[in-house]
Each structure stands twice: as structure tokens, then as C-alpha cells.
Amino acid sequence: MGKSALILIDMINTYEHPDAELLIPSLRKALPHVVRLLERARARGVPVIYVNDNFGEWRSHHGEIVQAALAGPRAELVRPVQPDADSLFVVKARHSIFYETPLAYLLSQLDVDRVVLVGQVTEQCVLYSALDAHIRHLMVTVPEDAVAHIHSDLADAALLMMERNMHATITTAEAVELCVVD
Template identity: 35%
Template structure:
């Protein structure tokens, strides 16, 4: 188990995006995925550990590697996102049953063992899984950053409102990540 005071938490980034409103989110998800990949690379250079918290999409008998492979084989942006954000061998992966990465998962135990103090939370969807993971992280006492350029939602309004709520009510840092910007 790596010791990492800061942890990058990637929420639902390996995702088939096959829900009814997914088409509305696809372009922003691809842009966010590119920013997340740049941020992850920069944080890895600094020794920051990464944990993927992913839905299992109702297939409890599957392994994360099955989900990754299925998403990688999808055409277009869906497959590109999975390819861009595939975990490195040293990254940790947990499957979550619902929206928050903390709910009914070993995440809090992992973070405790890693001696984490700060979480940088990125992923899909800003107004659901990312927001609920960030609020749970704050309730657990972590400092939380949710870089606005590293998340996506079904609409710009939903993303903006979720980030506003995270910043105002939960005191999360929602500024764009400089490391995630295009060179």
C-alpha cells in the first residue's frame, strides 16, 4: 500500500456512457478525459497515488478488467475515453455499488492506510457520483479539490451548479487544474 498524503480519485471514468442522456455528455466527457489524463500524468510524476472508483454496471460477477476491456472496445469517444484513462499497474481500483465512492466500499480504509489528507476528485458525472463522493470526502475530514476542467455532466448548467454547491457549501476547491490544461 503506497503512502500518499494526496490521492487522485477517479470516479466512473471507465464508463460505457450508455444511459439515456449520455449523448449530451459525450463531448464534455472526452474533453474532461483528456484533461484528467494530463493531470494524472503530472500527479504521478509527483508521486501521488491514484484510485479508480468505478460502477460495476450491475454485473457483480465481473472484474474491473472486464469492464475496462468492454469500454476500450466501444467505438468513437467512448472507447477513446477508456483508452486515455486506463489504470496503470500501480493504480488501485475499487468497484462501488452506488453513486458515492465511499458508500459500501473499502475506500475510507484504503485512504486511512495511505495516510491521505487531500483528495483530488475527477470524473463523471459532476452532479451525481463526483459530487456525492466529494461531499462524503469532506464529511470524512479530507481536503477536497474537484478541478472543474476534469469533470463532465449532462449539461453545462448541471455541472456549474454542482461545482458551485461543492465550493460554497462544502468548501471544496473547484478551480480548474493548471496541470490538466493543454500544453
């Protein structure tokens, strides 16, 4: 097994969007699992990469995105997973973490061949990102208890598609193997 990277998808968020109230209950269940996985990754020296929507703020950088989320009405959902000094941050504008971002190049520079995807939304950004990782010949792991959904039926279908069509490993956060190769 090669080198892993933990990728947090859209976890830095103000939750001021139309689907937020549908998303938040699932996020509250997933958050403790994301936090524990994040702590494990940091302790092992596994690269932690935040790939986050810029919310249409084209002049913003990652510090401003984090500050806005921490100043927002749902800061308690952001504070436990906020980036530390060693975290990497990629800004995205669309659903996939790879679409017109430097993420593929970054992963190649880090010699990563396995991505662990956590965050939101299972049936949207996580699904599309898993597909794009798969077509880039990356191994994909999705801990089903560390991703949040808007619609549970679509999330279940998305997880099944990732497993069957993309050969993703669907597991729990506790069972995720975080590999570091020096």
C-alpha cells in the same frame, strides 16, 4: 498540506447508457485535462485510485470492467485514462465513491487527507462523493475543467455547492497541487 490522492470517478465506461450522448461532449472537453493531471500524479508518485461503477455486473472485477470499456463503442474515451499497473481500483454500485466501498479505509491506509476528484458526472457522482469526503474530514479539490457533466446548469450549481457547503477547492487541473508526504 497533507498527502493527496487522485481519484478518477466512473472514467472506465462503455457509454451505453441513456445520458451518454448528453455527457460525451462535456467529457471530450474534460478528457485532456484529466489525462494531464493523471500523468502528473503518476510522475510524482501520487496514489491514483479509480472508483468505478460495476454497471450491475456483480460477478465482474476491475479487469473485466476495463476490458468491456476498451471493447466498447467509445474506447477512444477510455484508452487515454486506463489504469496502469500501479493504479488502485475500487468498484462501486451507487453514486458516492464511499457508499459501501472500502475507499475510506484505503485512503486511511495510504495516509491521504486530500482527494482530488476528476471524472463524471459533476452533478451526480462527483457532487455526492465530494459531500461524503467532506463529512469524513478529507480536504476536497475539484478541477472544474477535469469533470464532465450531463446538464451544465446543474454542474455549475454542484460546483458552487461543493465550494460553499463543503469547502472544496474548485480550481483548474493545471493549478491542482499534488502533494506527496513520505
